[in-house]
Amino acid sequence: MKPTVLLVDDERLVxxxxxxxxxxxxxxxxTAGSGEQALDLMKQHEPDVIVADEKMPGMxxxxxxxxxxxxxxxxxxxxxxxxxxxxxAMRAINEGxxxxxxxxxxxxxDLVQTIREALEHKRLTADAKNMLRIIGRGLDWNDCLSPLGx
Numbered sequence: 001m002k003p004t005v006l007l008v009d010d011e012r013l014v015x016x017x018x019x020x021x022x023x024x025x026x027x028x029x030x031t032a033g034s035g036e037q038a039l040d041l042m043k044q045h046e047p048d049v050i051v052a053d054e055k056m057p058g059m060x061x062x063x064x065x066x067x068x069x070x071x072x073x074x075x076x077x078x079x080x081x082x083x084x085x086x087x088x089a090m091r092a093i094n095e096g097x098x099x100x101x102x103x104x105x106x107x108x109x110d111l112v113q114t115i116r117e118a119l120e121h122k123r124l125t126a127d128a129k130n131m132l133r134i135i136g137r138g139l140d141w142n143d144c145l146s147p148l149g150x
Contacts, residue, residue: 003119004028006047008038008064009080010056014104018051021108022115035059039067047075049118051111054081066095074126076118078111080104 005027007018015031022029030045032038034056041047050068052061065077077097082104093101099118102111 002026002028003048004030004045005115006030006032006038006041006045006050008032008035008050008056008061009053010034011053014053014080017108018111021112025112025115027115035061035064035067038064042068042072042075046072048122049076049078049115051078051080051115054079055083062091062095065098069095069097074122076122078102078114078118080106 003026005022007015007029008031009015009018010033012033015033019029019031030041030047032041035052036058038050038052050065052064054061056064061079061081065079068075068077076099078100079098080102099121100114102114
């Protein structure tokens with residue numbers, strides 16, 4: 001199954017440019033023009049990675065990513081912003097637990113590589129959790145101080 005990437009920006013040219021950047025990658029790419037539209041899409045699809053702009057009408061990217069963190073914790077979160085202030089970065093990190101923070105203009109190759117790395121991070125995390133579950137089944141829990149991977 002192809003990994004799914006959701007690109008969110010109120011400027012259609014930006015989402016189209018990001019989508020073109022990913023055309024050679026083996027991903028299903030979805031786009032949304034607002035945080036609300038992104039959340040609606042996420043009811044039907046479970047994206048592996050979401051890339052969201054910070055400044056959007058209605059809902060800021062940090063607000064969107066905080067909701068995604070709560071409702072879809074395994075989705076890797078990346079934020080893009082045209083005004084990379086310390087306050088925006090701290091809010092994105094603290095509320096959205098983002099994977100990476102990009103400022104506009106961004107380098108296309110850097111964004112593509114970061115999405116690859118985010119997908120690999122997600123895969124490795126899932127593999128580690130699965131291994132802990134498998135190992136945990138073979139242990140005598142009475143001899144352990146706490147269960148592994150639970």
